[in-house]
Amino acid sequence: MTPAVRIEDLSVGYGDTEVLRGVSLTVAQGETLALLGPSGSGKTTLLYTVAGFIEPTAGEIEIGDVLVTGAHGGVKPEDRDIGMVFQNYALWPHMTALDTVAYPLRRAGRPKAEAREAGREVLALVGLAGLEERKPAEMSGGQQQRVGLARALARNARLYLFDEPTAHLDSSVQRSVQEEIARRRRDSGAAAIYATHDSSEALSLADRVAIIREGVIIQIGTPGEVYDRPVDVWAARLTGPASVLKAELEAVTADGLDVRVGESRVSVPASGSPTGPIDLLVRPEWVKPGGSLKGVISEVWYRGPYTEYEIRTPHGMLTTSMPGWPVMSRGDEAGWTIERAWIPDQAGQDAPKVS
Amino acid sequence: MSRRWDLKWVALTLLVGTLLVVLVLWPIGELIAVAIEQYGLEGADAERARQSAVNTLAVGLLVAVVAGSLGALGALVTERTAVPGKAWLRVGILLPILIPPFVSALSWTRAYGPGGLTDDLLGVSADGLFGLFGVVAVVAVNAVPLSYLLTVAALNSRVESDVERAARISGASPASTLGTITVPLLAPALAGIGALGFVLGINAFGVPAVLGSPVGFRTVTTLIYEDLALSARPEAFRRAILLATGLVVAAVTFVIVAEVLLRSVGTAPRSAAGSGPQLAKVRPRWGVAALAWAFVATTSILPLVALGLVALTRGVGLPPVPENLTFANFAEALDGRLLGALLRSVGLALLAATVGILLGAGVAALRKRRFGGVFGVVVLMTFAVPGSTLAVAMILAHGRLLRDTLLIILAAYVAKLWAVGHRAIAGSAENVAPHLYLAARSSGASSFSAVRTILVPMLRPALAGGWVLIFLIAFHEVTMSSLLYGPGTETLAVAVLNLQQLGDVPVSSALAVILTVPLLLVAIPLLTSSRIPRRFLGTG
Secondary structure, three states: OOOOEEEEEEEEEEOOEEEEEEEEEEEOOOOEEEEEOOOOOOHHHHHHHHHOOOOOOEEEEEEOOEEOOOHHHOOOHHHOOEEEEOOOOOOOOOOOHHHHHHHHHHHOOOOHHHHHHHHHHHHHHOOOOOOOOOOHHHOOHHHHHHHHHHHHHHOOOOEEEEEOOOOOOOHHHHHHHHHHHHHHHHHHOOEEEEEEOOHHHHHHHOOEEEEEEOOEEEEEEOHHHHHHOOOEHHHHHHHOOOEEEEEEEEEEOOOOEEEEEOOEEEEEOOOOOOOOOEEEEEOHHHEEEEEEEEEEEEEEEEOOOEEEEEEEEOOEEEEEEEEOOOOOOOOOEEEEEEOOOEOOEOOOOOOOOOO | OOOOOOHHHHHHHHHHHHHHHHHHHHHHHHHHHHHHHHOOOOHHHHHHHHHHHHHHHHHHHHHHHHHHHHHHHHHHHHHHOOOOOHHHHHHHHHHHHHOOHHHHHHHHHHHHOOOOHHHHHHOOOOHHHOOHHHHHHHHHHHHHHHHHHHHHHHHHHHOOHHHHHHHHHOOOOHHHHHHHHHHHHHHHHHHHHHHHHHHHHHHOOHHHHHHOHHHOOOOHHHHHHHHHHHOOOHHHHHHHHHHHHHHHHHHHHHHHHHHHHHOOOOOOOOOOOOOOOOOOOOOOOHHHHHHHHHHHHHHHHHHHHHHHHHHHEOOOOOOOOHHHEOOHHHHHHOOHHHHHHHHHHHHHHHHHHHHHHHHHHHHHHOOOOOOHHHHHHHHHHHHHOOHHHHHHHHHHHHHHHHOOOHHHHHHHHHHHHHHHHHHHHHHHHHHOOHHHHHHHHHOOOOHHHHHHHHHHHHHHHHHHHHHHHHHHHHHHOOHHHHHHOOOOOOOHHHHHHHHHHHOOHHHHHHHHHHHHHHHHHHHHHHHHHOHHHHHHHOOO
C-alpha cells in the first residue's frame, strides 16, 4: 500500500544554516509517527515543510501518491489535504469556536449552514458542545487547543500534523488533551506525525518514534525499540532516565555479549566485539536490590508512586526506582543486580557501532 | 512600598506641575478664552477661513486613505512576501522620516515641477504638483513611515504567522487568507492608523506652505501663518486664533480616537514560542521588489537627487552638466546670516532634546506617584496639539515677555516634544520589571545604587533613542518656529522656507541639503544595523 507520507533525503536551510539534513522517513496509512527531539532540533521545520510552509533546499515529499515538492514551491499548503494542530493553538481571535471549525469546510466550498452544522458535530466530538459561540479569549488553554483539534478534524484529511500540541498547556490538562488527540486520530483512521519533546508522550502515543537531533534523524523504531535499544547515550537520555556504568567485555556468546561491571555480570543482546572499557546503559527498572554490585545511596527522592535512589558505585552513578515509600536512606550501603543492560554507540555519535 | 512625601518627590511634582501649567494649560486656556471673546468674522475673512477649513479636511481625509493604504501595502510586502533585499527595502520605506516634510516638498518641485529634473530631461512635469494633489502626495509620502511601522507592529502582535498558516492548511488560498483572517484582525489598527494620518494631514504646514500657497491653495495652518506672520490686521489675528482653536479640537479628538483604536497593537498576547520558524526558501519576488523600489525611488530618492543637483548648479534653468556645477550656493548658504541660523537650529535642537529627555524622565519617575498619571496624560495631549495652535497659544501666553526671543521657540519645542521623551522612557520603563529592581535591593544595593546600576543601564537605549528623536524633530521643525521667530532668531528651516518663498531656488536647495543630508548619512547605517528597527519590526 502507498504510504501516507514518504520523505526522501530532505534538507532545509535558512540562509547559511542547515536546519534539516538528509531526512528520510515514511509513515504508513493509519500510523502515528512521533517526532521526538529537544527544542531547536528541527521538529517544527520538518512539519512546516511537510505542510508546505517551507520549501526544502533538497529532497522530496510525497503525500499519498502525490509528489508535493517541486518547482514553484510545489503543491500549495491549502491543496495538500493535511489537518494541522499548532503549538500555540493559532486560533483566529476574531472568530467564534464554531466559525473556526466551520472554516475549513467553508473553504472547501460547503454552504454556510451545512458547514456550521458539521462544525457543531465536530465540536461536540471533542467535548466542546455549548461553547460554540466563544472566542479564543473566552476559553481556557485546553479548550482552545480542543478547538484547534476540531478545526484539523473538520478538514477530514488523510494526514495530521501535530506540532507539540500540548506544550503550552498546564500539566493538569495536558494528559486529557493528549488522550483526546489520540482517540480522535484513531477514529479518523488517518496517519499522523506528532512532534514532541516529551518522551513519555512520544512513547505512549506513537506506533513508531523518530528521534531527531540537530536536523538529523538518528533513530527510528517502535517505542519499545527506541527505549530498550537507544542508538547512543544522548538518545537514551532523551527517551527516559538512564545510567551509564563502566564495564568490560567478558565473552561473546550466541545471544550477544557478556559484560562485567565489577563483580557483577550481565548479558546484553548486542553483537560485535568492542575493545576496551564499555559504556553500559542501564534503565532504572533494569536494576534489582540485592546482589554483588555494591554501592552507597547518595540521594533518595520520593516521587509518590515510587522512590528513586541514586547510588554511587565504583563504576559510576546508578539510578534505580522502587515502588512505594523510601526503604533506605542516604549513606546506606547495599548490593544490587543489573538484570538487563544495553550497549549504545560508544562514541555517542551518529551511527551505532553495535546493534 | 509606601508613598512617602519625600522632599525630592514634592519638589519634582511641583516642578513638573508648574511647567505643565505654564507651558501647556495656560496657553491653551488663554487661546480658547481669547478665541471665544474675539469671535466674529465677516465677509471675505470668513469665506477664506471656511475655504481653508474645507481644504484642510480634504487633505486630512486623502492623506489618511493614501498613507494608510501605502503603509499597509508596504508592511505586507516586507513582512509577508519573500522580497529580496528586505532590510534595505525597509530603510527605503522609512527614508522620509529623515527628511523634513517641507524639504520633501521642495525636492518634489525640483524633481517634477516645471523646470524640474524630469522637465529638463524628458519634457515632462506634473502640473498638479502645486495644489491639492501635490500637498496630499507629499504629506502622504511623509506619513507612510509611521503608517508602515504601526501596521508592521499590528501585524506582528495581532496576526501571528501561525494564524495565517492555520488558514492556509485549512484550505484557504493566500488571497482568501488575507481577506478572511489578516485584514479583519488588522481592522482596528488600520482605522487607528487612518485617524493618525488624518491628524498628520490637517497639521501639515511646511508642505502646503511650499506647494499650496503659491497657487492660493490655503489650509488652516498656512492661513494661520499668513494671518500672524504676514498681516497686521486685527481681524487676521482674530481669525488665526479661531482657526488654531478649531485645529486643536479636531486634532486632539482624532488622536484620542487613534489611541483607543491602536491600544490593541502590541498588547495582544504573543505566545512564548513565537510564530515558529520564519518562512524561508520561497521564491524571491523580484517583481514586487521592483515595484516597491520604484515607489521609494520616485517618492524619496529622485526628488533628493534633483534637490542636490539644483544645489550644485550655478543658476536656475541650467542643466546639471559638469561645467555648470559649483559649490557657490553652499558657500552663500553658509555665509553670515544663514550660518547663524544653522547654529541656532543646532543649539535649539540640542537644548530641546536634553531638556525634553530630562522632563520626560521626570514625568516617568512620577508615574506611580500622586498626580503622576495625570501628568503623563497631559504631556501626551500636548503632543497632539498641532504645532500651529501651540505656537499661537505660546504667543498669547508668553508673547508679552518673550516675543521674538529664542526662548519662546525653545519653550514651544520643549512643550511639544516633552511627550516624545516621556513616551520613549515610559515605554521602556514598563519593560523593566519591578523584580529586577527588587532583586538589586535584596542583593544589597541602596535605592540610589539600584537605580544607577540596574535601571539606568537598562533604560540607556531608550534615553539615547528619545534624545536623538527629539533632536531630529526639533532640528527639522518649521511650523512653530515660522510663527515664533523674530529678527535675529530665524532657524535654518525658517530660512529655507523664506528663501524659497523669495524664489531663491539654488540657495534654498543648498540649505535644504545641509538640513537633510548629514542626518541621512548618519542615520541610514544606523537604520540598517541598529536594534531600533529590529525592535520596532519584531524580527529579532
